[in-house]
Structure formats: structure tokens, C-alpha cells
Amino acid sequence: MKIGVFVCQCGENIGKTVDCVGVAKSCASIPGVAVSMEYKYMCSDPGQNLVKQAIADNGLDAVVVAACSPHMHEKTFRKAANGAGINPFLVEIANIREHVSWIHDDVPSGSLKATDLIRSAVEKVKNNAPLTTIKVPVTKRALVIGGGISGIQAALDIANAGYEVVLVEKEPSIGGHMSQLSETFPTLDCSQCILTPRMVEVYQHPKIKLLTYSEVEAVDGFIGNFKVKIRKKARSVIDEDCNGCGMCIQKCPTKKKAYSEFEEGMAFRPAIYVPFPQAVPNIPVIDRSVCTFYKTGKCKICETVCGRKAIDFMQEDTILEEEIGAIVVATGFKLYKITKPEPGSPYEGYGEYGYGEYKDVIDGLQFERMASASGPTAGEMKRPSDGKEPKKIVFIQCVGSRDESKGFSYCSKICCMYTAKHAMLYKHKVHDGEAYVFYMDIRSGGKMYEEFVRRGIEEDGAKYIRGRVSRLYEENGKIIVKGEDTLAGVPITIDADMVVLATAMVAQKEAPKLAQILGIPYDKHGFMSESHPKLKPVESSSGGIFLAGAANAPKDIPESVSMASAAAAKVMILFSSDILEREPVIAQVDESTCVGCFYCQKVCAYNAVERKEIKDRNGKLIKVVAYVNEGLCQGCGTCNATCPSKSVELIGFKDEQIFAQICALNEI
Amino acid sequence: MKTGYYPGCSLEGTGKEFDISLKRVLKDLDVELEEVDDWSCCGASSAHGVNHVLSLALPARNLTQAQNQGLTNIMAPCAACYNRLLSTQSSLMKDKVVKAEVEDLLEDKINGNLEIINVIEYFQKIGVDKIIEKKKIDLSWLNVACYYGCLLVRLGDAGKFDDEEQPTSMEDIVAATGAKPIDWNFKTECCGAAHSISHTEIVESLTKKILDNAMAHDADVIVLACPMCHSNLDMRQLNIKKHHPDQKEIPVLYLTELIGMALGIDGEELGMDKHFINTRQLLDVQQQKKVRKV
Amino acid sequence: MSGHHSHKDPLLEEIEHLTSQNTSVCYQCGKCSAGCPIRDFAEESPNKIIRYIQLGLYEKALKSKTIWLCASCQTCTTRCPQKYDLARLMDALRQLAIKKGYKPDRAVYKFHKAFLKQIKDHGRSYELGLVRDYKLSNIASLTLFQDMDVAPTMLLKGKLGILPHNIKGKKAIEKMFKKYYDKKGDE
Amino acid sequence: MAENSFEPKITAFVCNWCTYTGADLAGTSRLKQQTNARLIRLPCTGRIDPVFIMKAFQNGADGVLVSGCHPGDCHYNAGNFHARRRWAMFKEMMDFLGIDNKRLHFSWVSASEGKKWVDVIDGVINTVREQGPFTQYKDINKETEIPVK
Numbered sequence A: 001m002k003i004g005v006f007v008c009q010c011g012e013n014i015g016k017t018v019d020c021v022g023v024a025k026s027c028a029s030i031p032g033v034a035v036s037m038e039y040k041y042m043c044s045d046p047g048q049n050l051v052k053q054a055i056a057d058n059g060l061d062a063v064v065v066a067a068c069s070p071h072m073h074e075k076t077f078r079k080a081a082n083g084a085g086i087n088p089f090l091v092e093i094a095n096i097r098e099h100v101s102w103i104h105d106d107v108p109s110g111s112l113k114a115t116d117l118i119r120s121a122v123e124k125v126k127n128n129a130p131l132t133t134i135k136v137p138v139t140k141r142a143l144v145i146g147g148g149i150s151g152i153q154a155a156l157d158i159a160n161a162g163y164e165v166v167l168v169e170k171e172p173s174i175g176g177h178m179s180q181l182s183e184t185f186p187t188l189d190c191s192q193c194i195l196t197p198r199m200v201e202v203y204q205h206p207k208i209k210l211l212t213y214s215e216v217e218a219v220d221g222f223i224g225n226f227k228v229k230i231r232k233k234a235r236s237v238i239d240e241d242c243n244g245c246g247m248c249i250q251k252c253p254t255k256k257k258a259y260s261e262f263e264e265g266m267a268f269r270p271a272i273y274v275p276f277p278q279a280v281p282n283i284p285v286i287d288r289s290v291c292t293f294y295k296t297g298k299c300k301i302c303e304t305v306c307g308r309k310a311i312d313f314m315q316e317d318t319i320l321e322e323e324i325g326a327i328v329v330a331t332g333f334k335l336y337k338i339t340k341p342e343p344g345s346p347y348e349g350y351g352e353y354g355y356g357e358y359k360d361v362i363d364g365l366q367f368e369r370m371a372s373a374s375g376p377t378a379g380e381m382k383r384p385s386d387g388k389e390p391k392k393i394v395f396i397q398c399v400g401s402r403d404e405s406k407g408f409s410y411c412s413k414i415c416c417m418y419t420a421k422h423a424m425l426y427k428h429k430v431h432d433g434e435a436y437v438f439y440m441d442i443r444s445g446g447k448m449y450e451e452f453v454r455r456g457i458e459e460d461g462a463k464y465i466r467g468r469v470s471r472l473y474e475e476n477g478k479i480i481v482k483g484e485d486t487l488a489g490v491p492i493t494i495d496a497d498m499v500v501l502a503t504a505m506v507a508q509k510e511a512p513k514l515a516q517i518l519g520i521p522y523d524k525h526g527f528m529s530e531s532h533p534k535l536k537p538v539e540s541s542s543g544g545i546f547l548a549g550a551a552n553a554p555k556d557i558p559e560s561v562s563m564a565s566a567a568a569a570k571v572m573i574l575f576s577s578d579i580l581e582r583e584p585v586i587a588q589v590d591e592s593t594c595v596g597c598f599y600c601q602k603v604c605a606y607n608a609v610e611r612k613e614i615k616d617r618n619g620k621l622i623k624v625v626a627y628v629n630e631g632l633c634q635g636c637g638t639c640n641a642t643c644p645s646k647s648v649e650l651i652g653f654k655d656e657q658i659f660a661q662i663c664a665l666n667e668i
Numbered sequence B: 001m002k003t004g005y006y007p008g009c010s011l012e013g014t015g016k017e018f019d020i021s022l023k024r025v026l027k028d029l030d031v032e033l034e035e036v037d038d039w040s041c042c043g044a045s046s047a048h049g050v051n052h053v054l055s056l057a058l059p060a061r062n063l064t065q066a067q068n069q070g071l072t073n074i075m076a077p078c079a080a081c082y083n084r085l086l087s088t089q090s091s092l093m094k095d096k097v098v099k100a101e102v103e104d105l106l107e108d109k110i111n112g113n114l115e116i117i118n119v120i121e122y123f124q125k126i127g128v129d130k131i132i133e134k135k136k137i138d139l140s141w142l143n144v145a146c147y148y149g150c151l152l153v154r155l156g157d158a159g160k161f162d163d164e165e166q167p168t169s170m171e172d173i174v175a176a177t178g179a180k181p182i183d184w185n186f187k188t189e190c191c192g193a194a195h196s197i198s199h200t201e202i203v204e205s206l207t208k209k210i211l212d213n214a215m216a217h218d219a220d221v222i223v224l225a226c227p228m229c230h231s232n233l234d235m236r237q238l239n240i241k242k243h244h245p246d247q248k249e250i251p252v253l254y255l256t257e258l259i260g261m262a263l264g265i266d267g268e269e270l271g272m273d274k275h276f277i278n279t280r281q282l283l284d285v286q287q288q289k290k291v292r293k294v
Numbered sequence C: 001m002s003g004h005h006s007h008k009d010p011l012l013e014e015i016e017h018l019t020s021q022n023t024s025v026c027y028q029c030g031k032c033s034a035g036c037p038i039r040d041f042a043e044e045s046p047n048k049i050i051r052y053i054q055l056g057l058y059e060k061a062l063k064s065k066t067i068w069l070c071a072s073c074q075t076c077t078t079r080c081p082q083k084y085d086l087a088r089l090m091d092a093l094r095q096l097a098i099k100k101g102y103k104p105d106r107a108v109y110k111f112h113k114a115f116l117k118q119i120k121d122h123g124r125s126y127e128l129g130l131v132r133d134y135k136l137s138n139i140a141s142l143t144l145f146q147d148m149d150v151a152p153t154m155l156l157k158g159k160l161g162i163l164p165h166n167i168k169g170k171k172a173i174e175k176m177f178k179k180y181y182d183k184k185g186d187e
Numbered sequence D: 001m002a003e004n005s006f007e008p009k010i011t012a013f014v015c016n017w018c019t020y021t022g023a024d025l026a027g028t029s030r031l032k033q034q035t036n037a038r039l040i041r042l043p044c045t046g047r048i049d050p051v052f053i054m055k056a057f058q059n060g061a062d063g064v065l066v067s068g069c070h071p072g073d074c075h076y077n078a079g080n081f082h083a084r085r086r087w088a089m090f091k092e093m094m095d096f097l098g099i100d101n102k103r104l105h106f107s108w109v110s111a112s113e114g115k116k117w118v119d120v121i122d123g124v125i126n127t128v129r130e131q132g133p134f135t136q137y138k139d140i141n142k143e144t145e146i147p148v149k
């Protein structure tokens, strides 16, 4: 092998404290080095030409450049060498600027170190093999899971960039929690008014395939090349035939058989229903657990009244398969319920607040529905027990959140804001009412957020009391609230007409299951984990899978939307080329020596190691070995260091390469 | 195997009727207890309040007594004793250093295998069916407020036998007697038992709130399972009446007394004549029902 | 890679040792105080007591009447969102107050002492003796004679034994107390 | 070489994303250091095989430093976690071979910790210098069967 060594002076940057001429001279005597030269600015055009020329003149096979950090110019020199016909992976960099000249003043010892580093690079390059970047084709079709505001935003952004999107929502309608909100902080604009147009846009978008009442069942493959199985649950209504006239809903006799999920249990719905009037798609679904026909075999009134013959009692779940290039997970959150915990649940309920026994103790979403003009009380403040207007209302913040003893250590981030909103909405509706807010801290970091909270206190007269409530109980039609004002140091008891609990935003119950299907990590609370908390907040750790909105952590609407657009941008970056090029630094298994212990599989954080069956000519299974999926492997090399039989090696950083470097540095 | 019995000091004194009624009722239910040999005081809140190691050593002595007697479980009817015995065993098993210190004082070893139960758990074990089966008197005219107090359910890390905030186990037993357990708000509110003698003014105020809430929810009687709570809720009504002449009285019964009433046992045999608040009226109705039934 | 070893006040270390907990976990939410039965009778709220400790104002905590009024009901401990066992802190502070010579609430302290004396002398608590001893040590406090009203009734109803019940293992208990106090010094 | 002028050879195995970049930063900030360390850049500390360390000692390194991202900050999610689990094993192996633990060091240096890098590397060099030259490599060669190249 003929190797060329090129020592850069970087003007005075290297030249001043490293004897470049001397170094180049002594490197010439390293076995295998055919030419060794120095130059003032190696990265400049003349410098690069010098390298190219030397390659051509000497018929070099490999190149070592001793210059600045590889993070600066590795790419530059790989490209230059490639221009002269050398495989880019036969170029190694010795960092003699950041790691030598800039940190050492002593010329002799600095020069010695520079020589050592070059020798180490030379020995490594001798063991390098020509490699080609990995090219994977990209299916330019995105899957968005979850149709809340985050999923809607991501789907629209990607679709508007011209790519196809499959949007999967598990409920009968898209819209998520935002569709339940009355007005939104910090502007108090109507939630439905800004959301509905976007829902409709999704429905009408030619590039978006909307699958509601559907769930992702399996995901195979890797970045650019996923295969996704989606279960479309039986609606009992044929989508294509239904025109959303609503006759079936009107005539269904089971008017009060089920609590409306959308109204948070404060109203009823029949067996056949759409969650709310603006639902998208406006196609009803039959809840088979409630429908008289499914229970007794009689009724079918809906079928009779349906002019479009759209009811299909025999409909079954269908499984769709989709080819997908990138995935956005936007499955949102759930609100913590204070009811008694289910057996086996790691979370404690709120016994001291009555485990949800008292009718006039409601949660934030129930308040949203009560405040909403289209809600069960048509926007009037009427407490659930007797429909009276509450004159004294107490809001309690941090219920569930920041409560280690209930299992949730984190702050839910939005409840300070929505409580302030609730107090304001209440005061706007009940002018002679009193609103008290029990809080621990007010967290209102955001544009116009603090000003919003102050307005609630200063203009609308909400009374804020710093302290956690110890107990709630019902006495004579009042909810007795036992608190302490920790600022004044006095106990406070309030006989409230209604109490609203700002309960924690928690992960979807099924989120861990979905994360496992996708092969992405989730935190101990069930929120999907980002790849890096600062620099890769929308990437999951699996290539091609991105996160948006409250599925990742408690978030408000502006944050959810920004994250969704960011995730969409990441998808578009991926889709902007037909093929994906990746450094070939990936692990590779030697099937002949692999003993199939799968320790490598256990340590791989990317699920990149798969099982592969080796069969003989007759199809008889000989053994099962590890196989590294190129698309998933990120090249960390952990498997390599773990393998007891040394059967999996990280290309570019193989054992021989590192050994060669070690030996070169420590010549006895 | 018999259940070990740790009556505790109060059941020899102020809580005598708890002991009397318990033993009387068990006779009718055909179950027997075996008293822990030469048991000593558990130190209650006094030792606990001022001295950590002693607060463990005193109950621990009873654990070793029971162990040495070959018992596998101890039933302690007094909520304070129950709490002390249970948490002592649990904390000694968790903290080896303190365990060694205590064992040094005791000159004996703790094995940590005793099952420590309270009177409610004990009746759960005997089975509510047995009460229903042996029931002789209709108590459906009686509204009962079940009072747990604080120590019975707040066991910290030591264990859990019922919900800390909304317990219902006593209600289940009361329902088996035929009486009607009512819903009320102060069943786990503290009556200040620790200050029973030292700060009567506090105890009076706390007790009054509890009594008033029970009566506001139409309770005819308060039923409980702790001699300390009993002396507060029963005896203190006299003091309260001194300061609040209009205060209504409400009889306070031990759970065992209520069970005894349902089994048709005479009030005197249950020690119900020892209360400060008269139980005569209750017993009269009980007698009428008895006569009518015959 | 060594951990941080911040310097801690010896008194704080003793408190944390006695309670086996880190005082800093309390975030001063006041939920303990809000549910405390003696809150209305105490000038300083229970959460203030732990705040004093956090601020290093140990004397204020040890002098506070609140630690003596605490009824050991565990309500605070049961409901603390940070799982801080405040009842145990109250125990520890009472012990420390005695040890450091701070004046305890007379009524409470004398009661505890009288109670323990009964156990030491008899192995069980002998209530008449307890009331007697307790009263004797509290001549100054007139209000406490109130209880004498009920004592005769109790005697009549057979609820107070006239003679103490001495257990067989009485000697062993006495020895236990002695051994303990010899080691720790009388408190 | 005289005892007082002994200059140890240190081989440092560092991850590309955190420590290598941190060392770059020390360079850009012109933070002066002793010249004894030679860095070997690996994608992740998870790639570091115990054999690398043995190999370095066998070939005459006087000290070894392993440094990567802070726990929880690993560029590859969990590589440094696996590395840390292995480090405990290294220590045992060192004991077994009778190599003083003062010759093998571990640290976390992030991409922004140029100053920390200097402190770490100078600390390691000074500690190893105090140990004197490492001469037992021949014994190790006998005891272990890793062939020396």
C-alpha cells in the first residue's frame, strides 16, 4: 500500500509550534509511506490540488492529512482524494492543530506528538477498506399517528409540501383535546373556530388519506422503508355511502344509554353517534356495547331510516397495509382522573379529595365543556349536582402533577395557564361570583402568559392562595375545602359551590404499547422520548420516526403546533432526496463465527440487531445468527465491544484498525 | 390455631367494656383467643412522642413474648397498640442497626414473622357470614357512624388493611349486624387522643366536630374500635356539655358491643353500663325487638 | 467522578438521622398544615416548623409549641405529596428539645413522663396512678384538675383499677429502662 | 530515562461526539496542556472493548484514559451506559493483573467542557507520572493470552 502524508501548517496556526518540515521528513520513513510533504494551507484550492497531484504522481492508495480536527475538514479531503480516484474512506485525518499546536507551546514535544498522531493514522489507514456510502431508497409517503392539533398540523404541512400522508386516528373523529376546549389562552379565542377549518382542510386534502377509528398494529422496516399494518375498526357504517345526514342518530332509541366521551360524561349520547357536531369525518359509528340490536337482535331503526343504506351491522375490522417512508407520532395525552386507582396501577388516586365521588368536584376538561357555548350547559355555569349557578368556586392546581406520592413527579406545564383561563371565564360569566385558586407556584413562561395570569388576578379579581389543599368533603350541598395560606401562615377553609381540579396531563395508556410497536423509547411516565433534549427534540432515537405535541411531554397548543411543523420539516428533509446516503459506519456480523447468543441484540439501543436463520440446501435450519439491519444501525459499536465471539464488527472502526492505532502510539 | 390476644392497658381500665364485649361476643361465635403471656404496655404515643428507641423496645417486648409462646399472630383491639406493634415489627425488620439496639435492651431476638391484625381484620377473618348466621336482633332501625380515627388506617410503610382516606371495612361488619352504616365526613379525623389528659381544650374541640358531623348525618350511634377514641368521644361529651349546654348526646359503642347487640346479648354482659353517655335507650329498643321476635 | 459532599450542620445531620429523611424534599406546599387537627390551636403551622429547619433556624423550631401540640395523628405524613414524614420530624424535634434543654410544653411533657413512669414501675400503664402522678407534677396548672371530675365516676364504673397491675416481667422492663437511660443519660 | 524526567505515555480512548469535540474546544480556546496524551477517536464509549485497554498497557502505555459523554447525554442513547457497566469489570481485571488503578481513569467530558478536559488530562498525566514507568507489561503478556501484534 502506498500512502501519502500531507502536513498542513495552517499558516502560523500549526507552523509556529510544530516543526512541520521536520515532522513531514520523519513521517517519510514510516513503512508504507510513499510521499510525505508539508504545505501552508492544505484546505485551500492549491493545497487540495497538491494532494490530488501527489496521488496521481505517486499512484497513492491512501492518504493521511495532518491538519485541523476531522470535524472541520475531513469531508473536504475525502472529496479531494475521491476526485483523484481514491476511495473517500481511505483518507484519515491526524488532528495536529486543536490537539497539538494550539495547546502546546513546546516545539520539540509538540512535534513528537504530531508525528505519533500521524503514525497512528497511517497504521489505521493501512487497515481501512474502501467503502461506499449506504444508499437506501425513500418511500415518499408519511404516516401521522394521532389526529389532534399536532397530528393535523404535521399532516397538513407535509401534504402541502406535495407528499402523501396517511393520518391514523383511533377515535371516530379527528380534533383531539383541542376540539373540547372552550376558549384558549392566552388570547381567549374560540378553540373550535380556529380548529374546525383545519380539520376540514385535512378531510378535503387530496394528498391526505384519513383513517379514523383506526389503529396502527405493526411497523416493520426502517427509515425510508417502513411497512405499516393498520386496523380499521368496524364502524358499522359504510364510509363511502354515508352522507352524514344524521337521521340514524336522531331516531336511535338509546338516547341516554351512554355517557358522551366528548362531553366528559356530562351529557349522554345514543348508540349510533358522532362525537360532536363538527366531527370530521361526519360519519357516525355504532357503539356495539350499547346498541340494542347487538344486544338483543332487535331494533335496526337506524337501518330503516337511512336513505343511503349505509348501515352495515355485519361490518368487520379490516387490516390495511401501507408503505411509508417516515412516521410522525402525535398521540397526545390523557387527563389524570382522580378516581380510585385500578388494581395493579402504579398510581394512587385522590382519597383525600373523595376519589371523584362528589358531583360538584370536576376536572379541567369538564369545566371546558361547561364553559363552551356548544357544551351541555350551553356555556352557562351550572354545577352538576343541582344545576345551580356556583357563586363560590375553588380551583386547585397541581392535582396529580408534582406529587411524588401519587406517582407523578413532573409539572404538567399547562394547568397554571388553563386555571387562570378558567378563573377568568368564570368571572366573565358570573359577575358576582368568587373565584379562589389554590396554587404552589404560578408557571406562566410564554409569550403574554404572565400578563394573562396577572389580568385574571388584577382585573377579574381571582383570589390566589398559595397552598395545597389537604381535603375536600361535601357538607350541606357545599364542598368544604381545607387549605392553608402558606404566605400568611393561616389556615383557610372555604365552603365552595363547585371545585375544579387542574389534574395532571398524563401519557396515553396505550402509549408504551405503541412505542414498542415503533421500537422507540418512552420515559417512565409513558411519554415518548426525544433523541436529544436540546438538539434533537423532535426526533425519536429511531431514524425516520419523529415526535410531535403532547405525546412527548405536556405541551400547550403553540408548542404542539411548533413541534408538529418541525417534525413535518424533518420528514420533508428526508423526502427531499430519492435515496438516503449514510456513512457506512455500521456493524456487520460474521455469520460463520456468530454463536447466536444475541448479547449484541440486548445492548443495541436501536433494535438494529435481528435474528437470521441459516438453512442448508434442503431448507433445514442450521443455526440462528445475528443480523444487523443497515437501516437501523447507527454505528455506535456497542455490539462490537459486547460480542463474546468477536463476530460483529463496526465497519470503519474494526478491532484491527484500533489495535493498529494503539500499537503505533505505544511502540516499545 | 388460636389467635394471639394483646388487650393492651386500656382494655384493663378505661376500655374495659371493649375487652368484656369482645370476649362475650367471641363466645357466641365459638372462637377463642389466647392472651399473650405477661404482656406489657406498648408505650402508646408517650414513648413514641419523646423517645425513639424506647418506643420500639416496649412493643418489641410483646412481640418476643408472643414468639416465645409459639403464636403466629397477634390481634390487638386497641388502634394505638395495633399501630405500634405493627410499625415496630416493620421498622425493626427494615433497620438492622436499631433492631440490634432494641434486641440488646430486650436480651431477646425478633423474628419478624408475626401477623399483626386489628379487631376489624379479625372479624373479617371470622367472617361476616358467621355474624349474619348468628344474628338474633333486627338492628335496621339503627343509623351507625363508623369512626376509624387516625391510627387504625394510617400505617405508613408498615402496611395497609383498608383505604387510608375512605375506609369501608368497618361498614361491612356493621352492615352484617343489620344496622345501617351512614355516609359522613369525619371518620378518619383525629380526636386528639394523645392530648386526652394534657390538653383537654383541644380534645374537646376536635371531639365536638366529630360528634356534630355524625349527628348532622343522622347517626344514632357512633361505632368505633379503639379505647382511646372511645374515652374521648364518650367521656368528653360531659365536658363539652359543660361549655355548650345545648349539645346533644350520642352514644358511642365499641364495634364488639354492636355485634353483641345483634347477637341478642344483654347490655350489661357487654359492659354497656360502663359508658358515660347512657346506652339505656338503645338497649331498651334492643330488648323490645327481642321480645317481639320471640 | 466523585460525588458532592456539601457541609451540613451537625444539628441538621442529627435531625436527618433521627428521621431518616432529607429535609430538603419539602417544597412548602402547606398540605400538611391544611389537614392538621391541631392547626387551629398552634400559632406556628407544621409546615413552618420544617421551614425553620430548612433555613437553619433550629432554635425557633425547638422552642415552638407546635411540636408539643402535635397529636401524632399521621395525617400530614399520609398526605404529603413529597412523601415527607412530618410526624416523625415532630417526634425527633421533641426528643431533641428535651436533650438540648429547651422548655417543653409542660402539660404534654409531664404527661408523657408520668405515663412512662407507670410502665417502668408496673410494666403496664396504671391509669389512676397516671392521673395522680400527672396531677402532682402539674400543681401549677389549674385547668387540668378538670379531669378529676370524671375520675370518681370512672372508679365507680370499675374503669380505673384501684391497684396497679404489676406484671411478672416488671423487673425486665425496669431493667430495660435502666439500661437505656444508663446509656443515653436520663432525659 | 532518569526518574525525575520520566514522561508517561497516555492513550486516551474518547468518543467522537462529546469528549473528542470537547478536546477540540480546548484547542480552539488555546487552553495549554501537557503533551503526553494521544487520543484515539471512536464513535462512542460503547465501542470501547476492555481488550483495547489491555492492548495499550501491553504495548507500553503508562496510563489509559477513557472518556465519553455524560450519563444520559450519549449521542447513541445508551452506549455510554453499557460502557459504564463494563468499566466496573475493567477495574477488576486491573486488580487481577496487578495494575494499579491509578493508571486507568474514566471521565465524562462533554463537547462544551474544554476546560474540564484540560483538568482531566493534566490530572491523569500527573497521577500516572507519580506512578513511574509501567514495566509490568511483560508480565501481563505472560499472564494473558492476547497476542501482541
Ligand SMILES: Cc1cc2nc3c(=O)[nH]c(=O)nc-3n(C[C@H](O)[C@H](O)[C@H](O)COP(=O)(O)OP(=O)(O)OC[C@H]3O[C@@H](n4cnc5c(N)ncnc54)[C@H](O)[C@@H]3O)c2cc1C
Pocket (backbone or CB within 6 Å): A145, A146, A147, A148, A149, A150, A151, A168, A169, A170, A171, A174, A175, A176, A177, A178, A181, A183, A184, A185, A186, A214, A215, A216, A330, A331, A332, A333, A334, A335, A364, A365, A368, A414, A418, A421, A508, A510, A514, A548, A549, A550, A551, A555, A556, A557, A558, A560
Ligand atoms: C383542560 C385543558 C385546557 C387547555 N386549555 C388550553 C388553552 O387554552 N390553550 C392551549 O394552548 N392549550 C390548552 N390545553 C392544552 C391542549 O389541549 C394541548 O396542547 C393539545 O391538545 C395537544 O395536542 P396533541 O395533538 O398533541 O394531543 P391531543 O389533543 O391529545 O390529540 C391526540 C390525538 O391522538 C389520538 N390518539 C391517541 N393515541 C392514538 C393511537 N394509538 N392511534 C391513533 N390515534 C391516537 C387521540 O385520540 C387524539 O385525537 C388545554 C388542555 C387541557 C387539559
Ligand SMILES: Cc1cc2nc3c(=O)[nH]c(=O)nc-3n(C[C@H](O)[C@H](O)[C@H](O)COP(=O)(O)OP(=O)(O)OC[C@H]3O[C@@H](n4cnc5c(N)ncnc54)[C@H](O)[C@@H]3O)c2cc1C
Pocket (backbone or CB within 6 Å): A534
Ligand atoms: C444566562 C443564560 C443561561 C441560559 N442557559 C440555558 C440552558 O441551560 N439551557 C437552555 O436550553 N437554554 C439556556 N439559555 C437560553 C439559550 O441561550 C437560548 O435559548 C438560545 O440561545 C436561543 O437561540 P437563538 O438562536 O434563538 O438566539 P441567539 O442565541 O440570541 O442567537 C441569535 C444570533 O443572531 C445574531 N443576530 C442578531 N441580530 C441580527 C441581525 N440583525 N442580523 C444578523 N444576525 C443577527 C446574533 O448575533 C446571534 O448570533 C440561557 C440563556 C441565558 C441568557
Ligand code: SF4
Pocket (backbone or CB within 6 Å): A008, A009, A010, A011, A013, A040, A041, A042, A043, A044, A067, A068, A069, A072, A073, A097
Ligand atoms: S486544512 Fe485545517 S489546518 Fe490546514 S489550513 Fe485548512 S483549516 Fe488550517
Ligand code: SF4
Pocket (backbone or CB within 6 Å): A237, A241, A242, A243, A244, A245, A246, A247, A248, A249, A284, A305, A306, A307, A308, A309, A310, A311
Ligand atoms: S348512516 Fe345513513 S342515516 Fe346515518 S348519517 Fe349516514 S347517511 Fe345519514
Ligand code: SF4
Pocket (backbone or CB within 6 Å): A248, A251, A252, A253, A254, A270, A271, A272, A286, A290, A291, A292, A293, A294, A298, A299, A300, A301, A302, A303
Ligand atoms: S340498531 Fe342500534 S344504533 Fe341502530 S337505532 Fe337501534 S339501537 Fe340505535
Ligand code: SF4
Pocket (backbone or CB within 6 Å): A397, A398, A399, A401, A402, A410, A411, A412, A413, A414, A415, A416, A417, A441, A442, A443, A502
Ligand atoms: S403547570 Fe402549574 S398547575 Fe400545572 S403542574 Fe405545573 S405548577 Fe402545577
Ligand code: SF4
Pocket (backbone or CB within 6 Å): A589, A593, A594, A595, A596, A597, A598, A599, A600, A601, A625, A626, A642, A643, A644, A645, A646, A647, A648
Ligand atoms: S453477540 Fe456476537 S455471537 Fe452473539 S449473537 Fe451477536 S454477533 Fe453473534
Ligand code: SF4
Pocket (backbone or CB within 6 Å): A586, A587, A603, A604, A605, A606, A607, A608, A609, A628, A632, A633, A634, A635, A636, A637, A638, A639, A640, A650
Ligand atoms: S453498532 Fe450500535 S446501533 Fe449498530 S447494531 Fe451495533 S449496537 Fe446497534
Ligand code: SF4
Pocket (backbone or CB within 6 Å): C025, C026, C027, C028, C029, C030, C031, C032, C033, C047, C050, C076, C079, C080, C081, C082, C083, C084, C086
Ligand atoms: S405536605 Fe409535605 S411538602 Fe408540603 S409543606 Fe408539608 S411536609 Fe412540606
Ligand code: SF4
Pocket (backbone or CB within 6 Å): C032, C035, C036, C037, C038, C039, C046, C069, C070, C071, C072, C073, C074, C075, C076, C077, C086, C087, C090
Ligand atoms: S402528626 Fe402532628 S403535625 Fe402531623 S397532622 Fe397530626 S398533629 Fe398535625
